[in-house]
Amino acid sequence: MTQLNIAVAGAGMIGQAHIAVLSQSDRCTLSAIVDPSPAAVATAAQAGVPLYPSLAALFAAGKPDGIVLATPNHLHLPQALECMAAGVPMLLEKPIAATLAEGLQLQKVAEETQARVLIGHHRAHSPIMAKAREVVDSGKLGQLVSVMGSAQFFKPDGYFASGPWRTQPGGGPILINLIHEVHNLRMLCGDISAVQAFASNATRGFAVEDTVAINLRFASGVLGSFMLSDTAASARSWEQTSQENPAYTTYPDEDCYLLAGTFGSLALPTMRLKTYPRAEDRSWWKAFEVGVVGMVRDDPLKRQMAHFADVIQGRAAPLVSARDGVQNLRVTEAIAQAAKTGLVVSI
Template identity: 65%
Template sequence: MRPVNIAVAGAGVIGRAHMAVIAKNPQCRLSAIADPSEAAQALAQEHGVPWYATLEALLAKALPNGVILATPNALHVPQALQCIAAGVPVLVEKPIAHTVADAQKLVYATQTRSAKVLIGHHRAHSPIMRQAKAVIDEGRLGRLVSVMGSAMFYKPDDYFTQAPWRREVGGGPILINLIHEIHNLRMLCGEIVEVQAMTSNAVRGFAVEDTASITFRFASGVLASFMVSDTSASARSWEQTSQENKAYAGYDDEDCYVIAGTVGSLAVPTMRLKTYATPEDRSWFKPYQRSTVALQREDPLRLQMDHFIRVIQGEVEPLVSAHDGLQNLLVVEAIAQAAASQQTVRFSER
């Protein structure tokens, strides 16, 4: 079978990461790059592929089998709509859109045109997440009760000087980082129906938050508490505990989630499992049976690419749909609203 031709729009950090994954995958090949920068033009020459200043020019010249949108958030929906109009499957990097209204437009277009749209929440493809979900679905924890989660790390000063927009509203860890966690929590616990939140910018003093504390209620009745901070000298984040992205230092003695049920609990990603030997005789005085759930770590970006190829070929439906992307963005918006108003935000009231 011939390799699938995939074009990448956006030659920033995540766009280059996708290009690197494509280069290592024999099932696909990089067919073109769309980005107005001179650096992107040089990158296209380096890869030996055509360069276009705009996605529109790329689509007008030669239709690829698929397009990856790694462009600024505000361009995600208009460019995805261009791909849909051209009949080209598209992988849209997270978040799905800059606003909920734009995301709703893309969901509508996807549904009415039966378009192939995959949203780039790549952790959905992680074997760690797959194993954690399996433990829950098998009932090994009993009925889910609560989740404690964290995304605490320290971003260096040059992270903000290189991209000053990260200091402004919309550039903080809630939208950039927490949206990943929201999708993870929805995968593990179901739909979120209520949020409470507090934010702080006391350390960095930017217009946007640097730390947030959030409480979630799920439709199942599960409650979750979550801390996110980009100014905490802590290893309790997915990047530093999962060891999936080798750009980050890894710590195999730390977890970023603890999922607890009525029979046991699972720490993720160390996958340490504690369960009662006799569910009928549960007590905090009783010892737990302790074990570790086996797993094999793999790069979720690579697995996402394998999945996108299958979506292009019509073999599977997108694991993370446009509707999923919208739901994640709705939760982010609810968190911002809850933090600003200091009121509980219930989705049934929105």
């Protein structure tokens, strides 16, 4: 099979992660890097591919089969429009855009032109999430009732010193980290219809939140609670429990989600399952059947790139569409609004 030529725009941390995945892919190959920064010169030289200062320069030299846009958020809309105008399929890193209004504009053009756009919510490609969805859909948990989630971790002082913008509005964990969790929750429980939240900056004292307690109502009637903090010395986060990113130390005895239904519960990512064997035996005085759902762990970034190849070749519709990206951003902005106003925000 002929390999697809994939360019990567943005040679920062996430861009380099995509470059590493492409170096191991049997369906795609890195064909170019687009980045005007001097630091990108070494990255391109090491990868052995040409470096272009702009998308226009790349397209003038020859259009790739697809492109990964791993650039800063404020560039997502103009660069995505440029790619769609050129007819180049894209894997656009989350969030879909810097603001909901920009995201809606991008979605409108993508749908009108039938552009091939995959939004980079890579956890959607996690085999853990796929198996959890399978368990929920199978009815083993009964009617889904609730979900409890946690993303609690400690960001070191150097994280803020190297990027002082992270101490200012827009730099807190709601807009930086929570959008990953929103997509996970939507995958597991469906669309979110209302949110409320309390936020605090009492620990670090920055002009932005460091801890947030969130309540969620899903369109299905499921209720959820979520604890978010970047100053809590805790291992209850996806990165520290899923074993999917080798950059993080992981703790296989910890979970960060608990799904509960009328017949049982499932903890993620350990996949510990507790169910009642018969309807007539459901009682807190009765014992659960206890087990672990079998599954194979794999790198979601690698699986995402393979799916992008399918999208480029017309073999699959994007697992995470522009519409999904907009809805994730909409929920995240609603949580920020709820924390600021103290009101229940409908979505």
